Amino acid sequence: MTSSPKVENMFSVEGRVALITVAYHDSGGGAGGLGALMAEGLVANGARVYLVGRKEDTLKVEVSRLDKISPGKARHFAMDITVEEDVDKLVKFIEQYEDSLDFLVNNAGLSIFGPPASYLDPLDKLQANLKEPPLETWKACLATNSWAPYTLTVSFLHLLARAAQKGGRGSVLFITASGTQSWNPNLKFSGYISTRVGAEHIARILAAKLTPHRIRVNVVVPGIFPSIATRPDDPQGLAYPNTVSHIVPFKRAGFPEELIGTIIYLASAASGYMTGERIAVDGGFGLISNGTNKFLPDGAL
Template structure:
């Protein structure tokens, strides 16, 4: 059994920031060749610059918008022109849409009763973009890369691995959070992961899901009071803190390596225990302390 990713060819979408950038660094340090994508070329350039100090020429950027089929086609053709196989595909890219909660978007406007939780209308275009990049794109990109993934799978040792980076939001319905488009799209991504796993095992391709909880990233910055990674929420996370790079790269390396060669169709929450308390108890909420006091009264 080996956790090594040496000499593996890997594609990481959303590789310019956050978990995608952390995974890229772990892969490069492990001896892999890594292609990274993202909409912001400057972010990709920054990551490549850092990775070249570790292993020159091992990180190749390809700017694209995965919400557009023509960009997915350009990406797959680029990879196919460079490689005969793809050992690992990490589907990590995805926007993070938050509802605008104000009077203009309030569905209870004019009613005597007001909802004590954030509730808002949101534009169709926001949901379309969220689902296009988070749910449709990983499914479509995986399908278009089947020939390269299957070629890798024939070599054995866990190659031909698809890793879906989802979120605990897929199973998270705590009423205090106003991210329904994100939550629904992640649930869709996880369901398509199982669909892919159930079909692609015939090629030897494995599909597994890593679902992070709270991590200090661009989308969840610890300095922002409304972010889950804000220190004020640490006491609400069973293990007492948000996660960091070292917490998430281990599971990703597991699914990318031969150590997981007998694993497919699985989901792993890497959340410090958040899902033990997130739903029903309302502990993961801005006013958790007040609610607990009320319930005890």
């Protein structure tokens, strides 16, 4: 029987092994995006982190930055998470260095939005705009946002299960989006949100199936955080002060530490009795996103 963690060590990630897939909008490699925030928080608190993304040059830059925080705690692997052969190569790469995996963060995502399609539009315009996203767009979003996190999680089950035997480890996160629980009729429609919905359902299915093995699977929904994709100095960006103050009840973007704190909690023994849950770190944005707020920009969800 697994013993309970000591109170003073409940939030420790010291010595734990994490793998983070990097979102496509993170410059193709992570620098300055949410994946970078998560990696920085974990490395700074003693974890070893493997960063996975498409562009090796950008990944190397990110690993160099992490090395300045804690030398030797970060490695990278360049791959396409939508290619099954690449997933197999990643597993073999990790197995060269680790016999277990404590924390898997399915953070990578592909967002492609179609043209605006408000419920207030004339029917002919609404129909034309809703039809515009081609099948290839749907396929690309499905592969990245639903299939890839499912396949990565399943491919690492043997390493996650070994970690879970140690108690409080073997944790999986699916990073999704606020729009998965929104049907605001003013917003653009795309396969992006639908495939993020699919990811959340997959996470709960896996959470249920993996309970006998004590592998935990949860969903985290980040709100608006300053990053390379949402720069506060970009008037068209969601983190722009005038915009974020209108669409987030807390009237500000999130602080990096507020996201990092949630990630560390879910990587640590403190969350060892939690699985199948959806946690929004969004300043209350999800609570109002179904309203017809005229200040809500197209694509905000």
